[in-house]
Amino acid sequence: NAGVTQTPKFQVLKTGQSMTLQCAQDMNHNSMYWYRQDPGMGLRLIYYSASEGTTDKGEVPNGYNVSRLNKREFSLRLESAAPSQTSVYFCASSATLGSDTQYFGPGTRLTVL
Amino acid sequence: LAKTTQPISMDSYEGQEVNITCSHNNIATNDYITWYQQFPSQGPRFIIQGYKTKVTNEVASLFIPADRKSSTLSLPRVSLSDTAVYYCLVVDAGNMLTFGGGTRLMVKP
Numbered sequence: 040n041a042g043v044t045q046t047p048k049f050q051v052l053k054t055g056q057s058m059t060l061q062c063a064q065d066m067n068h069n070s071m072y073w074y075r076q077d078p079g080m081g082l083r084l085i086y087y088s089a090s091e092g093t094t095d096k097g098e099v100p101n102g103y104n105v106s107r108l109n110k111r112e113f114s115l116r117l118e119s120a121a122p123s124q125t126s127v128y129f130c131a132s133s134a135t136l137g138s139d140t141q142y143f144g145p146g147t148r149l150t151v152l
Numbered sequence: 153l154a155k156t157t158q159p160i161s162m163d164s165y166e167g168q169e170v171n172i173t174c175s176h177n178n179i180a181t182n183d184y185i186t187w188y189q190q191f192p193s194q195g196p197r198f199i200i201q202g203y204k205t206k207v208t209n210e211v212a213s214l215f216i217p218a219d220r221k222s223s224t225l226s227l228p229r230v231s232l233s234d235t236a237v238y239y240c241l242v243v244d245a246g247n248m249l250t251f252g253g254g255t256r257l258m259v260k261p
Contacts, residue, residue, distance in 0.1 A: 043195075072249070074251075080253065080254075081239060081251045081252060081253040081254045082196070082239070082251045083251070084248070084249050084250075084251075087249070097248065097249070098248065098250070129195050129196075131195070137180075137183050137184075137243055137247070137249075138183040138184035138185070138186055138201065138241070138242075138243050140186070140198045140201065141186075141188075141196075141198070141241075142198075143195025143196050143197070144195055145193075145194065145195055146193070146194070146195055
């Protein structure tokens with residue numbers, strides 16, 4: 040039982056490049072989330088998926104797209120990376136949406152040059 | 153969005169009780185208030201969750217007044233391993249999940 044896994048762990052991009060961050064959970068959770076955490080700051084919600092087949096914008100969705108591929112997987116795509124997107128990205132899952140306990144992955148550290 | 157406010161940092165000594173308060177206005181009436189702990193280079197980890205009054209588990213207590221405009225995480229007898237950043241998480245009236253800015257707790261020997 041791995042919980043929430045994220046790939047890659049580290050990534051360096053040049054401005055304008057694209058990439059997809061992968062997230063998978065094996066807890067049979069309905070809801071999944073993507074957050075970003077800038078250095079020394081709290082977490083901000085980018086997108087979330089209440090259940091398979093649905094996605095919604097969070098607090099800071101601009102510059103990102105998401106796909107809920109199936110119940111297990113939720114990916115985050117940067118179409119044209121910008122230096123302002125340099126951050127640590129965390130994926131999380133919970134049984135249901137809202138204040139249900141969230142389980143977080145180890146994070147992806149992204150640097151955009 | 154709900155505005156959540158936490159102290160940026162706190163210092164304590166081993167064996168002391170630490171109380172960290174999060175102020176939050178405009179939160180949803182039916183959702184829990186949750187606290188997480190985060191160590192460097194790791195994702196946040198659930199500590200405790202409550203709706204009203206007081207909740208206690210094996211690691212912490214959570215105090216929530218009747219108006220739910222704040223919540224206080226209480227860590228009894230902290231140790232060096234409790235050095236971490238602590239976040240409150242609320243659901244605002246628009247059903248948006250909002251983390252507080254985090255409180256960096258330093259426990260000294």
